[in-house]
Amino acid sequence: MCPFPSRSSIEPQEHEHVLADPEQIAAAQKANIESLFGLTTKAFEGVEKLIELNLQVVKSTLAESQENVQRALSVKDAQELLALQASLTQPIAEKVLAYGRHVYEIASATQAEFAKVAEAQYEEQNRKVQALVDNVAKNAPAGSETAVAALKSAINAANTTYETVQKAAKQAVEIAETNFNAAAAVATKAANTAAAASRRSGTGKTA
DSSP: OOOOOOOOHHHHHHHHHHHHOHHHHHHHHHHHHHHHHHHHHHHHHHHHHHHHHHHHHHHHHHHHHHHHHHHHHHHOSSHHHHHHHHHHHHHHHHHHHHHHHHHHHHHHHHHHHHHHHHHHHHHHHHHHHHHHHHHHHHHHOOOEEEEEEEEHHHHHHHHHHHHHHHHOOOOOOOOHHHHHHHHHHHHHHHHHOOOOOOOHHHHHHHH
16 A cells, blocks of 8 residues: 555645635634624614604604793784794704704714725725735746736726725715705705794884
């Protein structure tokens, strides 16, 4: 019997070690689970903030509604009613805008956390792919330079595409925030104008 193992008995073990390293698989699974739980936690935090915000809005709205009803019941004539309406127009608009701003900030913060985790995951996977490509290039047989170059080119193209998408997403968020601020400014101006017009109308009728 030959004291040395045959080539066929060695090769499968080498391929198995390269393609299915248990430690690498376990580490990858652990990282994926940690990322999943991290994203789930951030999602629940966002929901909790929205619930808390809505409870605060409901509580303050009920208190203000009770106060406004009492004020309306004490009105003696149409002029006082118009003045009361004018005094309520701007605060209501400001509260609606403030609520929209809080919701937008919560959603933006949650989205930013998701993007941060996704970017970290992509960078880690890209690092592993680059290491794999370098290892393949180092151990590739003669004549496979073209295939290795094509693989590197494909990876570079994928990285470029990812960076382009990331920049576009960030620009979209910035544009959305700018549009929100512009809309808020317009709404505030409209509320101020309506309140001023209502006050002028009440003053004119009083005169």
